[in-house]
Amino acid sequence: MLKKGIFSTLLFAFTYLSAQQNPVQIAFLSDVHFQDVYGSFSDNDFKGIVNPKTGKATILRTMDAQLHSTRIFNENYFAFLKVLEDIATKGIKIVAMPGDFSDDGQAYNIRGLQRILRAYHEKYGINFYITTGNHDPVGPFYQDGGKDDFLGSDGNALGIYSNKTLSKNKRNIITKDIAESGYLEILNELKDFGFYPQKGNLYWSTPFASYSYSGYSYDHAMKCANYPNRMYEVSKGFSVPDLSYVVEPVNGVWMMAIDGNTYIPKNLNKGSDDPGNYNGASIGYNNVLTHKKHLIQWVKKIAEEAERNDKTLIAFTHYPMIDFNDGATDEIKNLLGEKKWQLERAPEEEVAKDFADAGLQIHFAGHMHINDTGIRKIGDKMLVNIQVPSLAAYLPGYKVLTIHSQDVMEVRTEVLHEVPRFDELFPLYEKEYKALQKIPGKLLWNKEILKTKSYHDFMLFHLRELVRLRMIPDDWPKDFIEKGKSLSGKELLLLSEGSKYTLPKNININSFKKWNLEDLLFDLYKFQSADELAQEDISKERGMQYQVLIKSFEQNQSKDPFILKLKSVFRILSLLSNGDPADHFEIDLKKQSVKKL
Numbered sequence: 001m002l003k004k005g006i007f008s009t010l011l012f013a014f015t016y017l018s019a020q021q022n023p024v025q026i027a028f029l030s031d032v033h034f035q036d037v038y039g040s041f042s043d044n045d046f047k048g049i050v051n052p053k054t055g056k057a058t059i060l061r062t063m064d065a066q067l068h069s070t071r072i073f074n075e076n077y078f079a080f081l082k083v084l085e086d087i088a089t090k091g092i093k094i095v096a097m098p099g100d101f102s103d104d105g106q107a108y109n110i111r112g113l114q115r116i117l118r119a120y121h122e123k124y125g126i127n128f129y130i131t132t133g134n135h136d137p138v139g140p141f142y143q144d145g146g147k148d149d150f151l152g153s154d155g156n157a158l159g160i161y162s163n164k165t166l167s168k169n170k171r172n173i174i175t176k177d178i179a180e181s182g183y184l185e186i187l188n189e190l191k192d193f194g195f196y197p198q199k200g201n202l203y204w205s206t207p208f209a210s211y212s213y214s215g216y217s218y219d220h221a222m223k224c225a226n227y228p229n230r231m232y233e234v235s236k237g238f239s240v241p242d243l244s245y246v247v248e249p250v251n252g253v254w255m256m257a258i259d260g261n262t263y264i265p266k267n268l269n270k271g272s273d274d275p276g277n278y279n280g281a282s283i284g285y286n287n288v289l290t291h292k293k294h295l296i297q298w299v300k301k302i303a304e305e306a307e308r309n310d311k312t313l314i315a316f317t318h319y320p321m322i323d324f325n326d327g328a329t330d331e332i333k334n335l336l337g338e339k340k341w342q343l344e345r346a347p348e349e350e351v352a353k354d355f356a357d358a359g360l361q362i363h364f365a366g367h368m369h370i371n372d373t374g375i376r377k378i379g380d381k382m383l384v385n386i387q388v389p390s391l392a393a394y395l396p397g398y399k400v401l402t403i404h405s406q407d408v409m410e411v412r413t414e415v416l417h418e419v420p421r422f423d424e425l426f427p428l429y430e431k432e433y434k435a436l437q438k439i440p441g442k443l444l445w446n447k448e449i450l451k452t453k454s455y456h457d458f459m460l461f462h463l464r465e466l467v468r469l470r471m472i473p474d475d476w477p478k479d480f481i482e483k484g485k486s487l488s489g490k491e492l493l494l495l496s497e498g499s500k501y502t503l504p505k506n507i508n509i510n511s512f513k514k515w516n517l518e519d520l521l522f523d524l525y526k527f528q529s530a531d532e533l534a535q536e537d538i539s540k541e542r543g544m545q546y547q548v549l550i551k552s553f554e555q556n557q558s559k560d561p562f563i564l565k566l567k568s569v570f571r572i573l574s575l576l577s578n579g580d581p582a583d584h585f586e587i588d589l590k591k592q593s594v595k596k597l
Contacts (some may be wrong), residue, residue: 024253025092028316028399029083030366031390033101033135034280034596035061036112037077044175046160049153053427059108062157062428064436064521065149067445067465070369073103075422076392079455082419083391083398088124094249095126095195096257098366098388099133104145106183110136110189117193127249129194131257132186133318134281134369140240140263141182143275151428157434181276183241184227194257195243197221203248206230207298212288213305234291238265238272244295246302254306258295258317266476279520283344283575284319284367285351289326296354303359312406316364320345322352322374325528326579328572337566340475342368352376356383359587362409364401369393371413371531373580375594382592385412387582394463395530407590410597413583415533419455426450439485445469460537467525470517484517489545492517495563496552503548511543520546524573531582550574 009406023159037060040047047057061073072569078189087095100107120126132501147170148162148447159169162179196205203216208231209224211217216559223229259282270277281287288295299315311534321348323329332341345368356378364386389397396416403409429450436442445465452458487495489512523542526534536542554566581596586594587596 010528011344021163021327024094024403026094026096026255026314026403027087027092028098028364028386028388028401028403029080029391030098030318030364030388030398031133032080032097033071033076033100033103033392034080034109034113036104037074038108039108039112041177043177044173046173046175049151051428051429058425058428060151060356060425060428061147061148062151065434065443067449067462068470070466071103071390071392072423072459072462073392073459075106075419075455078421078424079391079396079416079419080116081415084120084126086325086414088120090400094255095124096127096364097128097130098316098364099131100135100366101133102136103128104138105136106145106178107181107185108177110181110186114189127158127198129191129249129255129257130242131194131317132183132259132261134261137182137186138180138280139182139260139275139278139416140261141273141275143180143182145180146178146462151432154434155289155431169431183243184536187227187241187243191225194245194247197247198259200245201249202251202356203254203430204245205302206245206379207242207294208232210546211286211311216575229497232262232292232294235265237268240278242292242295242530243343244298248311252301252311254311254313256299256302256313258299258315259283260288260295260317262292264291272435275478282367283326285321285347289348289350295584296351296358299355299360299390307359310404310406313360314362314364314401314403315360318365318367319357320365320368320374320385320387321383322376323347323349323371324358324368324370324374324387326372326531326575326577331568331572331575335478335565335572336475352383352385353378354383362587364388364399366390370529371395371397371582373531373582373585374541375580376450376587377592382589384587384594389413389530391416393529394459394526395533396459407588409587409589411585411587413533415456415458417454422455422458423450423452426459434591443469453551453573459516463525463529464522466472467522468518471525472521475519477565479594480562484566485515488513489520489549492520492566493549493552495566496556497558503542507541507544507548520569524569524576527576529575531576531579533583534577546570546577
């Protein structure tokens with residue numbers, strides 16, 4: 001019996017050590033913008049319009065709306081299911097979602113999301129940990145809302161609102177399920193996905209909890225998780241929720257979900273309970289520094305406690321902590337202006353400094369729908385900000401973190417190329433296009449998008465149309481576009497005085513004729529969105545031509561305003577296409593290095 005007992009003890013010890021040696025993997029899915037295209041309303045019989053391809057009623061937004069937005073609203077439903085299947089196949093059991101898990105927090109979408117997350121938890125044992133973004137909630141408290149760009153059965157736009165006084169269309173559906181949920185409604189529906197402690201957690205806490213790691217108990221944590229115990233004053237007399245938390249889902253790993261939403265009152269003389277009296281949170285961490293400083297102190301406290309207890313601390317928030325433009329922000333600002341290119345969302349350098357000083361080293365973020373890595377070394381400290389791409393924008397994908405040790409971690413970008421059923425709604429867009437053709441003077445979207453054969457190509461087409469229909473008209477000087485839009489690559493080369501230089505032997509000057517300035521701007525947005533992965537969607541020949549033009553314009557001494565603008569464009573292209581590793585890389589915290597793999 002004694003020998004058997006010793007053998008059992010040794011077997012248990014070996015199994016335990018083997019389990020501890022297996023690296024922990026965490027998948028990060030950001031900006032899912034889940035909209036339940038097959039959802040239903042609790043107070044209205046409207047089920048959507050019937051898709052002739054499937055015979056199913058569908059609640060969807062128009063293609064016209066999608067192609068004017070930085071995100072799609074409909075096809076990402078299928079992309080989300082595909083990614084969850086991928087994660088299940090890989091055997092990953094921890095999924096973090098850094099915000100914008102919904103598209104404006106409507107009740108029917110939150111219910112649909114909850115059903116899917118619960119199904120994957122029950123079937124595959126996947127645990128989901130969520131933090132809030134500026135679309136969930138749109139404001140701190142419940143408020144009426146709706147959209148005027150749902151698709152109606154005749155192909156025209158249909159309005160769906162929670163209150164008929166908001167109605168803009170002649171034909172409307174009224175349901176409370178389209179209202180924008182506040183924190184309380186989201187917390188109640190999604191409490192099991194990180195917002196509340198679970199019995200399997202080894203630790204769970206909030207910025208407002210008084211207990212330490214050594215004094216942790218599940219019962220105490222449950223009390224601290226209640227909504228009234230998670231409030232702070234954003235301005236004097238204005239109390240709003242903060243759903244930040246830290247959790248230990250597996251031994252040795254602490255995941256810190258930071259609620260970066262900062263809803264600042266518009267008018268201090270109005271009531272704090274007026275849901276319309278708060279600005280949106282899309283600015284991100286710049287407002288945290290001024291109105292939510294308790295988060296920095298909390299991060300410092302948790303980072304110190306993690307170090308004392310030999311825990312690996314991984315943080316995730318909706319908002320970036322480091323400028324995501326690869327050093328091009330000032331150049332973009334000088335070319336386009338301070339309020340273009342979403343520059344107001346770029347965090348100040350003080351954000352990285354304050355959080356690095358607080359002890360944070362690894363941070364995953366979303367919000368910008370881009371793939372990027374930002375690194376800041378401040379004194380003897382290093383902060384790495386990993387931007388998680390969106391499933392609802394080019395380049396669709398997610399990140400997988402593998403923790404090999406407390407010092408060495410691996411990050412891999414999983415790109416979403418194929419998605420089953422991504423074209424399921426195309427027949428409905430055909431109907432929409434026919435209806436739009438009857439509207440005099442309407443600028444039509446390009447119907448060729450309905451011929452795409454993969455999700456990757458669909459999202460690339462979405463970016464092309466977004467650049468044509470919104471980015472160029474909104475961001476770029478009209479005189480610059482008018483003067484340059486018809487210029488071919490060869491003409492740009494001649495303007496750069498590139499003809500004075502000897503071209504590389506493998507480049508023919510006439511090959512520059514194949515593209516024009518609008519193609520160049522499209523490629524610029526590819527690099528902004530996908531970083532180094534954009535190279536897969538730009539031919540090697542074009543890439544080499546860009547390098548020639550970058551060097552040629554950099555040497556050009558002309559003071560002509562148009563040439564100076566072109567010079568700036570190519571400088572931005574150079575910076576965006578030469579950022580830190582953003583596909584597959586290793587982070588070594590001890591060596592303070594980030595190495596491409």
